[in-house]
Amino acid sequence: MLTIHTAALVLPIGAEPVPDGAVVVDGDRVAAVGPYDDMAASYEGARTRRWPGVLTPGLRQLHGRWLLTRCYHPDPREADELGTEPLTGAAFAELAPDAARMAGSVRRGLQRMLAHGTTHVGGPFPDAVRQSVARSGLREVPDPWRSAPPMWDGPDLNPFVEGHDLPGTVHGPLTVGGAADLAVFDVPDENALTAKGAGTCVATVLGGRLVYRRR
Template sequence: MLTLHTAPAVRPAWDAEPVADGAVAVEGDRIAAVGPLAELLERFPAARVRRWPGTLGPALVHEGPLPDAPSPRERVHEVLKRGGAAVLAGHADEPGLRAAAGRVGVAVLERSRPVSLAEGGRADLAAFTEDGRCVATVLAGRLVHRRA
């Protein structure tokens, strides 16, 4: 099912100008389109709509050590709660961390890379409130974290 993730501001890249009242169309694990909500509603009238507060943009690369937690699964979940979709290999070298990341779909990278929302790209998104709290993380089109 195609989903439109919408927010008052959508940033195709974190250093790009925001699209006001924007949306990201996600079909399966891929981005189908990025643009103004009104245009994407016309293009995809049967889409399910998820509305997020604040700013929606590409999920982040978590560049430091994974947060402390009792288990590898919980450490990876802490990354998701911060809007991360990828971690650096040098910080995911403890037993179980790579396996836990792989089970949920968090990428393990040798080095950091720029992140962006691009048509045809993997649908890794994160929504942040004005005070910087992550309210949603989407990995490969699946909502994996939502803050109430």
């Protein structure tokens, strides 16, 4: 089924920004990128999804292994006891979650990555975590040198936290025939996105499937 994802600004990366732009998705692939009016005229009958802000390629979370194996992502039911932010360092060691508890943490961590526009996540992962990553649809990017704790004050699901710009954070450019891995952020432009971060995500599309939508 053809779907047109349209936003006030499309940032394909490696090509000029497209105001009032659109990305046409056919199955799990990008069929076209261009102005919305042109795409709507060329693909009559396609379903249209309208989004606020900017549409970009999906993001790459380089510290995926660390965030999934050295952090505990609390269940909402544990918020009164543990809060809502990932636990790491001494707090993680004190909690000492068992395998079953960590399995739930991994699932929640993956869901929270999707809620930050992430489509590619840095590994490598232990087998049990790799299976969860595969089930989520997120694409594993082997990146062994990133398996150590990242050089910032604490865990953060925002791929921009280390100061990467958008071209350095996306998985790659949006290209015709490429995988339909997209993210949409409720910000006016690229500068606002890198400043405010991926917490502004309103939608994530992975292989053409809408896997996250802010309520």
